[in-house]
Amino acid sequence: MNCQFGNSYTSIQCEDDLTIYFDEYMGYLFVAIGNESSAHMKRYINTCVTIIRYLCGPDVYQLKAKEEKSKLASRLIDSWIHLNSNDQAVFVEAVEQLVVNADLSSATIKALRESVDKLAPQIECNKIHALVLIQNRFLSLYSSQNAKELSSADILFSILLCQSTNLNQSDIQKTSNQITSHQILLAGPDRYPKCLPHVVHIIPLSESVSLLYLLEIGNPAVAASLYENFCHLHTMQLVQIQRDKETLRPAFENLDLATRRLNDSLKKNKNTAIENSHKQLMKKWEVIRKKYQEYLKNTSDEALLRAETLALGFLENLKELLGLTAVDGSVLKYSSKYMKEAAKIVKEKLSVFEEFLKAKSIKNFSLGSYPFEQ
Structure with a gap:
């Protein structure tokens, strides 16, 4: 249908309310089978394609060639399923931003700026985003002057990364020496194609607080x-x-x-x-x-x-x-050596607010309206 007439099927209704949904990306056919609502299944399969685009860019074959990517894709999809069922922000495809007082907001931005200023010359990278998440909620973001703007989809994907590595779960006890790193391709602002290479380092600062550094690599x-x-x-x-x-x-x-x-x-x-x-x-x-x-x-x-x-x-x-x-494994390995020292700056600056942040991770009343763009 698609090749001959440019009119491909998007779904097939079967007996017992079972429906098969289709999507296509870079020559690969994605299939989802379920009896959930049409809207849910469409969002599910679109999210799967988006996750794979972040991990593989236009080369979907990497899912078969690199086992670690396919495993990470599965964890990210599972994380989305969990959050979609339990987190209102993810359900409505928005970034939920914590409402905090001016002192905490200022202290967080200052800490992120100081850590990025220290980190940039050490790793010879001047395009850095530093992001603080409280559980699955967005607290603050600082971007160096040359870094390209993060889209709302990029932030939501970062939340999924944190969720998939269990860095924000209650069973983690003050594991600040643990760093999880990935190479991903961000969407970036609308005027850029959805293929901006980045290295991301995820560092837990406390039981409920995670710090992310996103380093732009390569040539845009x-x-x-x-x-x-x-x-x-x-x-x-x-x-x-x-x-x-x-x-x-x-x-x-x-x-x-x-x-x-x-x-x-x-x-x-x-x-x-x-x-x-x-x-x-x-x-x-x-x-x-x-x-x-x-x-x-x-x-x-x-x-x-x-x-x-x-x-x-x-x-x-x-x-x-x-x-x-x-993809640059040397940048990922080399830059990870400097993450702990940079993270110490943020951890020390926010330590006085730790109990408050724990409370905010449980209860928050403001829902930001940042649409998730596929």
């Missing part, structure tokens, strides 16, 4: 153009099945433009592995581009078939470049 221009290439290549793979030149032409032009942008963004890169992968990608694209142009000019099925075959190798190069530019 490379990340943006890579994401565009994945999207437009996926569109090409869908429309070329129809063998309709008028549909294929704009899809090809968009992919060609995205590839040129990626080429421009990678030209100044000095990393040998990235340079080699970049050269291979562009060599493959030159051949593919000529084959698509040949088809658009002469309607040569042989040329289109050759382009389709070569596109598989092109996709593998895109995945390789994504791994080289969006």
Whole structure:
């Protein structure tokens, strides 16, 4: 239905009120089966896709290739199910912000600023967000001047990360030496593609308080153009099945433009592995581009078939470049060494408010209206 007519099914109703729901992302079909309400199932499957986008970006195959990612995805989905049933803020897809007095608000921002100012030169990163959560509630956020704005979806995902690692649960006793770290791809503000590479460190400050540092890594221009290439290549793979030149032409032009942008963004890169992968990608694209142009000019099925075959190798190069530019294990390992000292600043500044924060983690009356954007 989707390939031939551009009209895919979103659900199938079965006997005994059982319904099968579908969603698609980067060529992968997501299926959810249940007898809950239609609205709930749609939110569930949309949330699953969103979580995977945060963990894998446009390369969904990582769920199969990397077991730790698939396990984390499962924990995050389980966390969402729990919070959706027990937390009103998550249920209405909003970020619940604690209402505190001016003294606590000022002290928190000052502590976060001091910790970020100390951390930035140590880890050679000037794009940092520092976030304090009380249980599953948002207390305060400080972002360095060069850091791109966090979206409400980014904050909600951060809450899910904390929940999934059990850092905010009541059975944790003053475990400030425990740090949980992940590499993720944030959504960022609306004007950016949903593929901004970050390292996140989660540090429990007390039984109910968690501190998160989000470090922007890589090149945002490379990340943006890579994401565009994945999207437009996926569109090409869908429309070329129809063998309709008028549909294929704009899809090809968009992919060609995205590839040129990626080429421009990678030209100044000095990393040998990235340079080699970049050269291979562009060599493959030159051949593919000529084959698509040949088809658009002469309607040569042989040329289109050759382009389709070569596109598989092109996709593998895109995945390789994504791994080289969006994933940096050295940054994750190196930066984690400095997290404890930075966190001490925040912990000491907030220690005088500890009992108050414990009480606020249980009872809070204000619900912020920050919509969760898929």
